[in-house]
Amino acid sequence: MSAVAADLAGLVRAVGAPRYRTATEYVEATLKAAILSGALAPGTPLRQEELASAFAMSRMPIREALRQLEAQALVDFEPHKGAVVVQITLLESLDNYAIRSALEPQALKLSLPHLTEADFEIAEDILQEIDGEGDVGRMGELNRRFHMTLYAQAGLPRLIALTEQHLAAADRYLRFHLAAAGDMGQDEHRRLLAACRARDEGEALAVLAAHHHRAMEATRAFFAARGQ
Amino acid sequence: MSAVAADLAGLVRAVGAPRYRTATEYVEATLKAAILSGALAPGTPLRQEELASAFAMSRMPIREALRQLEAQALVDFEPHKGAVVVQITLLESLDNYAIRSALEPQALKLSLPHLTEADFEIAEDILQEIDGEGDVGRMGELNRRFHMTLYAQAGLPRLIALTEQHLAAADRYLRFHLAAAGDMGQDEHRRLLAACRARDEGEALAVLAAHHHRAMEATRAFFAARGQ
DNA sequence: AATTGTTAGATTGGATCCAATCGACGGGCA
DNA sequence: TGCCCGTCGATTGGATCCAATCTAACAATT
Known part of the structure; x- marks a missing residue:
């Protein structure tokens, strides 16, 4: 299990599964908390496949969540290269x-x-x-x-x-x-x-x-x- | 062809097809321009299937674009109900x-x-x-x-x-x-x-x-x- | 030896398919 | 008559599959 997956495993438990209406919502909230809390360090690449298995779902909700995080300036998204937790400069x-x-x-x-x-x-x-x-x-x-x-x-x-x-x-x-x-x-x-x-x-x-x-x-x- | 599809046809031509790296980018920019210019009136429901055929692509890039527009407060997104151009109140x-x-x-x-x-x-x-x-x-x-x-x-x-x-x-x-x-x-x-x-x-x-x-x-x- | 061309693997972008949910309509029951 | 409930079509959410692109390693050429 990679470092990212290990970090997330803890967060998935911490945030808990309930009270989200869609998987996308759940992923977005969890990743947001992980980035803001520092659990996911600046510069960490967010591989869709990896997140998908960490959250036990397909890549699709992950992708939509990453898009929303991009619009909130929490991840950098480069076409065909993927998402990275924004740096702190x-x-x-x-x-x-x-x-x-x-x-x-x-x-x-x-x-x-x-x-x-x-x-x-x-x-x-x-x-x-x-x-x-x-x-x-x-x-x-x-x-x-x-x-x-x-x-x-x-x-x-x-x-x-x-x-x-x-x-x-x-x-x-x-x-x-x-x-x-x-x-x-x-x-x-x-x-x-x-x-x-x-x-x-x-x-x-x-x-x-x-x-x-x-x-x-x-x-x-x-x-x-x-x-x- | 519905009213939304007709409005979009014009905009698709106006913005032009070039210089976008992904279909999602293109859809996002076009819809954003359409909403801000008023071509898509407040309250207009944005049906994914309809947009997909207007843009001549699948629903997937549409979905990702709508997610980003939601984060920019340009559309309201309700789970299982879809996206609507934000009202003016x-x-x-x-x-x-x-x-x-x-x-x-x-x-x-x-x-x-x-x-x-x-x-x-x-x-x-x-x-x-x-x-x-x-x-x-x-x-x-x-x-x-x-x-x-x-x-x-x-x-x-x-x-x-x-x-x-x-x-x-x-x-x-x-x-x-x-x-x-x-x-x-x-x-x-x-x-x-x-x-x-x-x-x-x-x-x-x-x-x-x-x-x-x-x-x-x-x-x-x-x-x-x-x-x- | 350095640079460029090529190729294979990894990863994302997009398409298609299936499942879950919503809304409206209509039938049953008090 | 009015309300509740179930069914059906429409629409979105999620999974799986294929195509396009990037990265890195290696070979060939100068």
């Missing part, structure tokens, strides 16, 4: 950063007026969970849930989906080069939440921008350290 | 507007320092073309090219692609309910270009925001006039 990180620091303030601005105390409590709980969490992968997911809780009331499905998509990609970058991570910016998280509670849009946006900026500088430093 | 318009007014200023900010006189001349030429253009569909494309010329030097491929994608979707909305259009905001276009030439970021962003705002108000008015 400085350019891609900068790109992602530029997109997030445009979308997230917009989402927050639109969501803020509709956030309720219930939302703030959920966000608070997530922050506490992060404090007690050791696993980096799990911390990434909690980080995402914290931010999305604050954006969720924007009420615009596509804006929210795009934001979440790019937030997830950012987590992937961070996990990849901050491996042992440690601090996710809990201090900033708390200040952001406090500003939202006070309905202080200016302050909230400023903290968010600083949060983005700090993460980006960490990324830049990482690439600089290993000689571009 | 007020919510979707607001959503698109929120995304564009976040992404475009970011793209412009990053691009502005790298724009050259050559870029400005290209933009100027496009504006002149718009003045002499009668066809609404063609005006939409020129409008898109004008904006993208100003954003192109941002140097971040994904940001640029996302921006173009949502600008194209916006053109679709405008074409749909401003049917006979007329003014695309040429006045604002000229002021935007002038501000860019003067490297006046603040002014450029202000004009761009006003441009977005005006377009959105037109959309809102449209939906209000026909009873939400």
Whole structure:
């Protein structure tokens, strides 16, 4: 069994078989999680035949799933050569950063007026969970849930989906080069939440921008350290 | 021959057969153009068998193309029910507007320092073309090219692609309910270009925001006039 | 020795076939 | 009369098969 097949075997069990309406949906969700979590490393070639036997189905659902992942910029697809998990480069990180620091303030601005105390409590709980969490992968997911809780009331499905998509990609970058991570910016998280509670849009946006900026500088430093 | 098949026959000729590496690529590009141009009206069901015979191929490339279009939010895909050209609703318009007014200023900010006189001349030429253009569909494309010329030097491929994608979707909305259009905001276009030439970021962003705002108000008015 | 042409295996792209699901219609029953 | 349920045609989801293309190794030629 190849490395890819072995990695997937675990994920197939983790995600579980139920509640997917089609095989394609199931494959797409599983591969997406595998790529974002780092279980499938950047540059890994995704052979259709191999995935088909790992998922115990034919190549067809695999192909359709790969097409969708391509449109989400999670795999690179070259005709007659196949799919490869997208690389992590400085350019891609900068790109992602530029997109997030445009979308997230917009989402927050639109969501803020509709956030309720219930939302703030959920966000608070997530922050506490992060404090007690050791696993980096799990911390990434909690980080995402914290931010999305604050954006969720924007009420615009596509804006929210795009934001979440790019937030997830950012987590992937961070996990990849901050491996042992440690601090996710809990201090900033708390200040952001406090500003939202006070309905202080200016302050909230400023903290968010600083949060983005700090993460980006960490990324830049990482690439600089290993000689571009 | 059904209405969909007839519409497509024209488009197949218009786009031309060449320079596509796979049938899937070709179908995707053609359908995308058809949806964005309005040739395929919102709500039109896209039957795989029908498309297959219109394109003179099997259902398989059609299926893969539809999957990619789904990920780009150009068609709605329901398991066992098939694909439908996405509807145009007020919510979707607001959503698109929120995304564009976040992404475009970011793209412009990053691009502005790298724009050259050559870029400005290209933009100027496009504006002149718009003045002499009668066809609404063609005006939409020129409008898109004008904006993208100003954003192109941002140097971040994904940001640029996302921006173009949502600008194209916006053109679709405008074409749909401003049917006979007329003014695309040429006045604002000229002021935007002038501000860019003067490297006046603040002014450029202000004009761009006003441009977005005006377009959105037109959309809102449209939906209000026909009873939400 | 380097380069080019050729050939075999691996892999993807596309076609065809079968199975599963949906929607509409119509008959049975309260 | 109105509702439920089963059947049938249409349509999509998935499997299997064949064709086209790529990659790498090897042979031939300069």
